[in-house]
Amino acid sequence: MMTVSVGDFLKSHDIKPSYQRVKIYEFLKNSKEHPTVEVIYSALNPEIPTLSKTTVYNTLKVFIDKGIAMAITIDEREVRFDAEIRMHGHFKCYKCHQVYDFEMADQTADVEALDGFQIMERQVFYYGLCDHCNQKLEEVEKQ
Amino acid sequence: MMTVSVGDFLKSHDIKPSYQRVKIYEFLKNSKEHPTVEVIYSALNPEIPTLSKTTVYNTLKVFIDKGIAMAITIDEREVRFDAEIRMHGHFKCYKCHQVYDFEMADQTADVEALDGFQIMERQVFYYGLCDHCNQKLEEVEKQ
DNA sequence: TTCTCAATTTGTAATGATTACAAATTGATA
DNA sequence: TATCAATTTGTAATCATTACAAATTGAGAA
Numbered sequence A, B: 001m002m003t004v005s006v007g008d009f010l011k012s013h014d015i016k017p018s019y020q021r022v023k024i025y026e027f028l029k030n031s032k033e034h035p036t037v038e039v040i041y042s043a044l045n046p047e048i049p050t051l052s053k054t055t056v057y058n059t060l061k062v063f064i065d066k067g068i069a070m071a072i073t074i075d076e077r078e079v080r081f082d083a084e085i086r087m088h089g090h091f092k093c094y095k096c097h098q099v100y101d102f103e104m105a106d107q108t109a110d111v112e113a114l115d116g117f118q119i120m121e122r123q124v125f126y127y128g129l130c131d132h133c134n135q136k137l138e139e140v141e142k143q
Numbered sequence C: 001t002t003c004t005c006a007a008t009t010t011g012t013a014a015t016g017a018t019t020a021c022a023a024a025t026t027g028a029t030a
Numbered sequence D: 001t002a003t004c005a006a007t008t009t010g011t012a013a014t015c016a017t018t019a020c021a022a023a024t025t026g027a028g029a030a
Helices: A006-012 A019-030 A037-044 A053-065 A131-142 B006-012 B019-030 B037-044 B053-065 B131-142
Strands: A070-072 A080-082 A089-093 A099-102 A118-129 B070-072 B080-082 B089-093 B099-102 B118-129
Touching: A006 A019, A019 A037, A019 A053, A037 A053, A053 A070, A118 A131, B006 B019, B019 B037, B019 B053, B037 B053, B053 B070, B118 B131
Parallel strands: A089 A118, B089 B118
Antiparallel strands: A070 A080, A089 A099, A118 B118, B070 B080, B089 B099
16 A cells, blocks of 8 residues: 555655656556466556566666566566565465465574674465365375 | 485475486576576586576476475566575565575464465565665765 | 497577667656 | 766677477387
8 A cells, every 4th residue: 555656655765757667566566476478468468558578677677776676586487576675575376386475583693603794585485285275185185 | 405316306396307407496496696697507508508598497396395495586677586485574675686595484374364274485574775785875874 | 349229418409588789769858 | 157076878799598409319119
């Protein structure tokens, strides 16, 4: 729930709120699916027929540089993006390939081995079977 | 320190120990740098002039399928590999691009949000400045 | 030893995400 | 309205990875 417009939000992070940037940020913020460049481009193309995929790449790079989005390399193949900046983990299902968010305590301070290191970003990826796919598998095994 | 030969180790994991596979596993096991396919290929090519990069890809896929190696997607660009299977984290320095291992408690059980999920793999990536680069930066700032 | 056959390796070509780059467009300010 | 820098766009290049088919290898049979 944002109390300021997307334009003002971008401005407050030193990003000039062009039409494309506002639309891309809105899409990313409202999306729960951690979309790829391809997904963002395909979703906005009908509404912005002149949109270029390069613009999507450029814009996401700006968002990341300014600290309002994150790149998620949970896929080996293509990068996903997330407008949720607060610390949380990502779970990817091997079967349905969906990426789930999960709440997670920040245990950075516990890591003694990194004394003297300046930790600026954290990514926690778990992989396996989501509850849905896991349950279907168990049902099959019962038979 | 392995008490069995690499060949026997591979056999015990259902992998036929060809010359290439043994050499690639030895290199990966002895490497602390989480090498990419390119690094592995370049390192072994002098010793195995007929080696093909495709073989390196194929072999690493076999190792991962059989559970004796892991893919590390800490780089957006290319995949790195690790023969260390026990749970540990990876830290990548933004400046020198080196990837460090660090010991880490497994807090999987703490994650309530993943009830019903079957977690099969974990990756923890931290990014920032390593102690070496961080220290150099502080020295510059003092001047 | 020689033969056979499946597994493995190899080289080349294709794929596809990402980046480079230069031209076109936009929009704020004078 | 004119100017100019920032932004957007389209195309071409880059490069890690994969697909695929031919060549090679190696273990067991004859």
